[in-house]
Amino acid sequence: MKDKKISTINLLLIIQLLIMVILFFLITLTISRSTKKNAIDHMTTITDERAHIIDDYVANAEKTLTYYSKAGQITDLLADPTNAKAQAAAQKYTEEFSKSVPNLEGIYVSEWNTHVLAHTNPNVVDMITRPVKSEEEGGDAYLRELQDALKAAGDGVYDVGIIISPASGAQVVSMYKAIYDESGEPIGLVGLGTYTDQLVETLDNMPIRGIKNSTYSMVNVADNKYIFNVDKSKITQQTENEQLIDLCNKYKGSTTEDTGYFEYKEDGEKKVSIYSYMADHGWLLMIDDSTEEVFSLTRNMRIYLSIFGLSVLGLMLLFHFINKKQQATAERLSNQVEKNEKTKESLTKAVFKDVLTDVNNRVAFSMDMDKTFISTERPCYFAMFNIAGFSAINTKYGNDAGDAVLVSTVDILKRFFKKGTVYRTGSDEFIVAIPADGEPDANNRMINNVNTVLVNLSKPHQTPNGYVSATYKSALVRMTSSVDTSIITVLKDLTNRNNPTPDNVKFVDLG
Structure with missing residues (x-):
């Protein structure tokens, strides 16, 4: 009879153990998926926020160029480009206007053939930025490319994008805007270039909670070239990441914004990249970090659950010893009752307060x-x-x-x-x-x-x-x-x- 009782207890222990193992794997799988999704969602939100910062930076530059194009000194000069007084007034206005624009490389107004009439740098005045070359060198193709883009933009701003300036060799946001006469014919254009230093500094100084070692990069999907990268030598170079190349091909010409992520290996280290496609500019902004850091909560939860499972297993194996220590158990129960009374007292006090807001x-x-x-x-x-x-x-x-x-x-x-x-x-x-x-x-x-x-x-x-x-x-x-x-x-x-x-x-x- 006693052996039968022992066998029944052992059978119950085995059943409980099997149930615990099944529950352990189900809970671990569920929590792992949930914590991984939360980590991805958190980084996606941060990536979108960074993308909006870049959008705002470009939008501010567009507004600056638009304000400049509508100035009376600029429109008067284009109405009469040979008027010396109008040219002097426009040059003075351009230099004064330039002082109020932070991170400005240069702003200018030119005739439709890109003959510069006024510029931040007076030494550039009278230059032709896109001269007509010989037929062997392409003729006026370089000029017509700009003129066609300006006409396509209409009264809006034509964004060239973030490029390496041929004048300074620095990275700038470059854009142009056509100016039309009363009949709707283009009579000139204005151009602007602003350094990206402040934008880069702003992005660098924005920490991401819980992800200290992350880096960001940005690629132009039109040519697969890096615009930003933690490795400065990769800027203006085509990416070699196969998954990133596939994304560039996917979004090339797309007008719909999108977000997502992909995992890859770099120098033997597993990494995850969260991206946001900026359809207005054709740019792909990414935040990269090691999977170890991004999914650290998932890993920690697995460890905690494993420890918890082993603890429960140990308690189950020690179950048959508990009956031999009734006195110790009684003491523990007494202590637990006392603890519960204290907890009850604390809860009674806490029941009148909202835990989150403390009101x-x-x-x-x-x-x-x-x-x-x-x-x-x-x-x-x-x-x-x-x-x-x-x-x-x-x-x-x-x-x-x-x-x-x-x-x-x-x-x-x-x-x-x-x-x-x-x-x-x-x-x-x-x-x-x-x-x-x-x-x-x-x-x-x-x-x-x-x-x-x-x-x-x-x-x-x-x-x-x-x-x-x-x-x-x-x-x-x-x-x-x-x-x-x-x-x-x-x-x-x-x-x-x-x-x-x-x-x-x-x-x-x-x-």
Whole structure:
């Protein structure tokens, strides 16, 4: 009978062991996939952010060239290129304008045949940047190539791209814009080149959380040549990475932006590259790092799960010894009961606080309202601020960004309602209880305070994944009688009736 009992226990142990092994592999596989996806999503967000920085840099250069092309001194000169006074005025304006443009290599205006009329560098004036050569050397093909591109751009800017300047030998953003007369015929053009040093410095100085050894590079899909690379010798050289070449062929001529990643080996080290295709320019921006660093969380989770599995296995093998140590077990249980009592006490205290934002929660609101004495002589205001579409923020920027927006919201509410008490009554809603001061204009001042808070809440919030903007719905209620949690429903109903904006906050005096 005893042997049968032992066999039954052993059988149960074996079954439990098999179940544990199966669960171990399933959990490990699930967590590995999840952590890897999260790491890729995080780096994709960062890569897109870097791509937008580059887009903004080029867009600012385009605006600079457009402003220059519309200056009266420039248009007057092109209307009469031989006018010495107009040329002198345009040259003076060009030199003064150049001083206000950071990282400028040069900006100029020329006739349609590229005869320079005014330039940042006065020594370049009267040069022809694209002269007509002999038929053996191509004739006017070089000039016509530029003129055709300018006509195709119409009144917009023709971006040559990021190139090595033939004048300075430095890397610049190069662009041109045609200028037309009243009949729509081109009478000249303006050109600009800005150094990429500031752009490179900005990208270099932007750390990536949790990925310290990452590097970035950028390739022109039209010719497979590097625009940026941590190895300066590779700049303007064609890439030799087969997967990168395949991507260049895939996106060549594409007008649709895209993101993705690929893994490869370099000098025997496994690496992962997260890329963002910038369709407007035909550039492929990448952030590269070792798979060991990018997927370190996945590796660590596997280690932790392995340790956990071995620990559970050890506990199961020691199970039959537990019955022999009843006294020790009783002591451990006693200690555990004491620990649980302490934990219960801590949880009782914590139940009234929101862990993330460290403000009172809905339970605390209910308890406080039961104790709060509100009357005609001691009225109280209740302001609700509800983040509209909060789930979309978590989906687009990640939970860390959403948490940061919630914390930032509480900081702003505390800053502007110093005498009020902030409660988090829902996942995306907050209520501020503010005692009235009894002054005649209290209602107007309180509405103005809510408007001021809405303005500040509407500003982008700083998060680990960059600045995030959020939309808020708000309502304000004045009470002079007892309050319970139904006030939350009232406020929520008011916020859902319209879409409040500053100077249009829904206010109700419930008396």
